[in-house]
Amino acid sequence: MSPWRPSPSSSSLLVRSSQTYDSNQSLFDRTRCIFSAPGANNFSFNVLGYDARFPQMNQTKHCWQNYVDYHKCVTAKGEDFRPCRQFYLAFRSLCPKPWTDRWDEQREAGNFPVRLDR
Numbered sequence: 001m002s003p004w005r006p007s008p009s010s011s012s013l014l015v016r017s018s019q020t021y022d023s024n025q026s027l028f029d030r031t032r033c034i035f036s037a038p039g040a041n042n043f044s045f046n047v048l049g050y051d052a053r054f055p056q057m058n059q060t061k062h063c064w065q066n067y068v069d070y071h072k073c074v075t076a077k078g079e080d081f082r083p084c085r086q087f088y089l090a091f092r093s094l095c096p097k098p099w100t101d102r103w104d105e106q107r108e109a110g111n112f113p114v115r116l117d118r
Contacts, residue, residue, distance in 0.1 A: 059094050066091035067103060071116045 051062060070087035077084060091100065106112040 063091055063094040063099070067095060067100065068114050068116070071107070072118070075116050 053062075053065070066087045070084055070091055073081065073084035073087055103112065107116070
């Protein structure tokens, strides 16, 4: 039997059926060994780093805080201020689109629950 078999969910994704791991391998390296797509050699995961202010699994507050921090930063420093981009990338990664759409509408209507000019 071949060690490679097609994945049930996709015929282009191959899953290694018998794999041994080195104990020093990181989880990412193990995952890269298990899953591979033809022609996708340079695939990498871009995830948000750890934030000690939000140690729990539920990231709702983290999403909210980055959204508020981004808009406070833009209000204070302007859109071209590069450090504001970190807040933008964080909230775009964490927040569901309907939430940010609703908050944008609230900001435009003037009834957003946080003052962004402070």
